[in-house]
Amino acid sequence: MLRVTGLNTYYGTGHILQGVDLEIEKGQIAAVLGRNGVGKTTTVRSIMGLVPPRSGEVWLGDTNMAGWAPYRVARAGVAYVPEGRMIFPDLTVIDNLRVAERRPAKIWPMERLLELFPALADRRTHKGSQLSGGEQQMLAVARALITDPTVMLFDEPSQGLAPLVVRELVGVIHRLRDEGVTVLLVEQNLKLAEAVGDIVYVMVKGRMMYRAPIAQFQLEREAVKSKYLAL
Amino acid sequence: MDFLGFLITQCLNALSQASVLLFLACGLTLIFGIMRIINFAHGAIFMLGAYVGHTIVVLTGQFWLALIAAPLVVAGIGALFEMFLLSRLYARRDGGAYLMITFGLAIVLSEAVRLIWGAQPKGIDLPEVLTGVVFLLDQPFPIYRLFLIGLGVSASIALWQFLERTRTGLLIRAVSQNPEMVHALGTDIRIVRTGVFALGCGLAAFGGILATPLFGAYLAMGNNVVVDAFVIVIIGGMGSFLGSVIGSIMVGFVQVFGAYYFPSMALSLLYLLMLTVLIVRPGGLLGKEE
Ligand SMILES: Nc1ncnc2c1ncn2[C@@H]1O[C@H](COP(=O)(O)OP(=O)(O)OP(=O)(O)O)[C@@H](O)[C@H]1O
Numbered sequence: 001m002l003r004v005t006g007l008n009t010y011y012g013t014g015h016i017l018q019g020v021d022l023e024i025e026k027g028q029i030a031a032v033l034g035r036n037g038v039g040k041t042t043t044v045r046s047i048m049g050l051v052p053p054r055s056g057e058v059w060l061g062d063t064n065m066a067g068w069a070p071y072r073v074a075r076a077g078v079a080y081v082p083e084g085r086m087i088f089p090d091l092t093v094i095d096n097l098r099v100a101e102r103r104p105a106k107i108w109p110m111e112r113l114l115e116l117f118p119a120l121a122d123r124r125t126h127k128g129s130q131l132s133g134g135e136q137q138m139l140a141v142a143r144a145l146i147t148d149p150t151v152m153l154f155d156e157p158s159q160g161l162a163p164l165v166v167r168e169l170v171g172v173i174h175r176l177r178d179e180g181v182t183v184l185l186v187e188q189n190l191k192l193a194e195a196v197g198d199i200v201y202v203m204v205k206g207r208m209m210y211r212a213p214i215a216q217f218q219l220e221r222e223a224v225k226s227k228y229l230a231l
Numbered sequence: 232m233d234f235l236g237f238l239i240t241q242c243l244n245a246l247s248q249a250s251v252l253l254f255l256a257c258g259l260t261l262i263f264g265i266m267r268i269i270n271f272a273h274g275a276i277f278m279l280g281a282y283v284g285h286t287i288v289v290l291t292g293q294f295w296l297a298l299i300a301a302p303l304v305v306a307g308i309g310a311l312f313e314m315f316l317l318s319r320l321y322a323r324r325d326g327g328a329y330l331m332i333t334f335g336l337a338i339v340l341s342e343a344v345r346l347i348w349g350a351q352p353k354g355i356d357l358p359e360v361l362t363g364v365v366f367l368l369d370q371p372f373p374i375y376r377l378f379l380i381g382l383g384v385s386a387s388i389a390l391w392q393f394l395e396r397t398r399t400g401l402l403i404r405a406v407s408q409n410p411e412m413v414h415a416l417g418t419d420i421r422i423v424r425t426g427v428f429a430l431g432c433g434l435a436a437f438g439g440i441l442a443t444p445l446f447g448a449y450l451a452m453g454n455n456v457v458v459d460a461f462v463i464v465i466i467g468g469m470g471s472f473l474g475s476v477i478g479s480i481m482v483g484f485v486q487v488f489g490a491y492y493f494p495s496m497a498l499s500l501l502y503l504l505m506l507t508v509l510i511v512r513p514g515g516l517l518g519k520e521e
Pocket residue numbers: 011012014016034035036037038039040041042043083
């Protein structure tokens with residue numbers, strides 16, 4: 001469903017992504033692990049078109065989206081839940097959702113999302129800046145879903161969330177899988193990654209150095225941790 | 232002298248002054264809110280609106296047509312400028328580059344106006360319904376200034392409703408808070424930026440035509456009034472639409488009453504007002520501190 005090959009991205013002269021390869025089947029959840037600063041966010045932003053890659057391909061089904069402007073990538077069915085959530089602070093919960101609702105959603109209409117996230121329904125007229133971190137995260141997920149995506153990119157959704165809220169997030173991501181949404185999940189929280197991931201990638205210095213189905217990863221976990229993830 | 236009548240006409244004068252300033256300031260604040268650009272060409276665009284309006288009136292004899300067509304023409308010029316020049320600079324995130332290019336536009340427009348229309352001031356003849364005076368408590372008051380107040384009030388309400396109630400308005404507010412996120416949610420923000428820049432230019436041009444029957448169209452008209460517009464935008468809070476409406480009214484009152492009671496220091500009063508507001512609220516009345 002989503003296939004990235006040989007992605008190279010620069011910030012100025014900094015060669016950040018050095019040939020990233022990635023493949024996720026339809027309805028699969030891929031967890032991307034990696035230490036701080038290895039280029040996880042840059043990978044997601046390159047797929048989204050927010051940082052244009054200098055070379056490489058980003059295949060969604062049989063279209064290569066590399067070089068597309070972000071709005072085209074979004075319209076092709078890719079939704080983005082960014083690091084730091086990026087809620088519109090002065091818009092209400094409902095208006096935050098409306099920005100993303102370019103046409104009435106078929107699979108995830110507003111009413112369904114408010115049912116799925118009762119906390120948002122209770123605070124529908126509150127401004128984005130008045131929400132708690134967990135509520136903002138749920139809003140960021142809901143805002144992505146209202147575009148009826150086929151692929152969702154999550155960038156460290158568990159950051160700064162209480163364990164209870166992380167558990168809620170796990171439930172939400174399972175719901176996405178049930179609906180056949182393909183998920184790329186960047187996470188530092190190993191528990192969350194293991195709870196939802198079908199395949200695990202580990203990124204080191206701008207490349208994917210490890211790829212394994214979750215069952216295999218669980219057998220090799222300690223070795224992978226000390227080799228790629230330890231500080 | 233009838234003091235109440237005097238007071239009423241002075242207040243109405245202040246409001247009509249505020250109306251003209253409002254169109255200039257709202258355009259400036261909208262453009263700043265979306266693009267974080269201070270448009271130094273705004274005064275020149277105001278002037279261009281006045282001259283284009285003058286020509287349309289001369290050619291067709293239709294004041295009402297000029298009132299609609301001239302802002303559209305100037306908005307079109309603004310859109311082209313944004314699409315072909317300004318937009319090339321966004322990736323640089325360099326305030327200095329914006330300053331140079333908008334300042335450059337100001338110079339080019341001023342010289343173009345001088346070449347096309349000459350250095351002689353031009354006027355605009357009003358249609359009959361807008362000429363003459365009405366008597367308010369025995370004080371004569373120009374009908375045209377009442378017309379300006381009406382326009383100022385209706386335009387403020389219309390723009391406010393546009394920003395608050397329509398989908399386009401929602402997208403404009405969202406872009407002013409986080410353009411990248413709006414883009415990643417499927418809206419082409421390049422169109423939003425071009426549209427808002429054009430809207431801001433159109434509003435300034437509208438103000439320019441409206442000012443012409445009062446003061447004429449002349450080469451320095453933009454420079455004289457754009458300073459007021461900057462003061463308004465700072466008082467109201469950079470990027471805040473309602474702040475600019477309130478700021479326009481405050482500046483209108485300070486100018487009209489200042490010119491009457493303290494004619495020698497009318498300009499200093501303006502800065503005094505700005506200073507007071509900034510001491511109480513450093514980000515402006517409805518702005519955010521950054
Ligand atoms: N806007 C930028 N300009 C220049 N360099 C940048 C920029 N953003 C990120 N970098 C650099 O690119 C590298 C990769 O950053 P990236 O944000 O992709 O890492 P990450 O894996 O998401 O890290 P984290 O776990 O901290 O979120 C880092 O070395 C960072 O310093």
